[in-house]
């Protein structure tokens with residue numbers, strides 16, 4: 205069977221991954237030791253055993269704890285460099301990486317430290333790995349709009365080192381409307397706009413991400429199949445959905461991978477893509493997401509090529525780069 209091989213070797217873009225979610229337990233322990241930070245787990249094995257999630261919030265609690273070992277510019281570089289090497293091995297040619305500055309600035313780590321380390325890894329990835337990498341700053345939606353504005357202000361001196369903004373963290377109870385004004389400001393600044401919507405939250409959150417925040421892509425969006433009018437809108441406007449199958453499985457969005465609706469999204473003509481979300485926590489990087497999803501759902505080679513094409517079409521890479529990947 206040649207499908208698994210195809211899934212591995214086909215060039216692809218990753219559009220939905222949180223760099224803090226690529227921190228492997230081994231690196232968490234190494235950084236904790238290097239920085240003299242204590243974490244409430246005795247060993248790598250014990251930490252990994254805690255990765256049994258029941259929903260998004262149960263994951264976020266551990267994810268924020270893991271990120272607490274990041275203190276220096278070199279820490280952020282090392283984390284991003286480890287991910288970019290791993291992405292290159294999966295034939296990822298373009299990586300758009302989310303980062304959560306508030307997780308760090310609230311602990312007293314400066315924006316310069318966070319963006320400096322991540323951006324240096326992106327620059328090195330281009331020359332050393334042939335991976336075109338870019339950063340998207342995410343606002344934490346469980347925090348206030350005021351905090352988001354403050355974060356944007358702190359990031360503006362580094363405006364040329366990130367390409368857009370997104371919205372992540374606890375979805376239910378924190379609708380897109382909460383961030384209408386800060387997204388309007390980001391739009392004026394010429395930043396690309398994306399938002400997590402319809403992961404656990406209702407189709408109404410996808411509608412307001414589109415109509416109120418005016419995002420160009422929806423992160424997750426898998427709840428959209430519950431609303432036929434929304435499906436039509438996403439198809440008509442060619443709004444990419446950055447789907448994360450193993451994440452959805454581990455956070456119990458779908459009870460089994462065989463029940464995932466990726467095939468339904470593709471059949472409806474949506475620009476669906478496959479992504480790893482938080483690969484260190486959800487049991488797989490890009491190729492593992494493709495392999496397990498195709499094995500469980502019976503998607504075929506034609507759909508594999510469609511997903512790869514969608515990933516480049518949906519990316520924010522410049523037109524010349526997109527041509528070269530086609």
Ligand code: HPA
Nearest residue numbers: 222372373374400481482
């Ligand atoms: N959803 C919301 N917030 C997140 C996620 C996610 O899947 N991963 C990291 N932060």
Ligand code: ZN
Nearest residue numbers: 222372423481
């Ligand atoms: Zn995500």
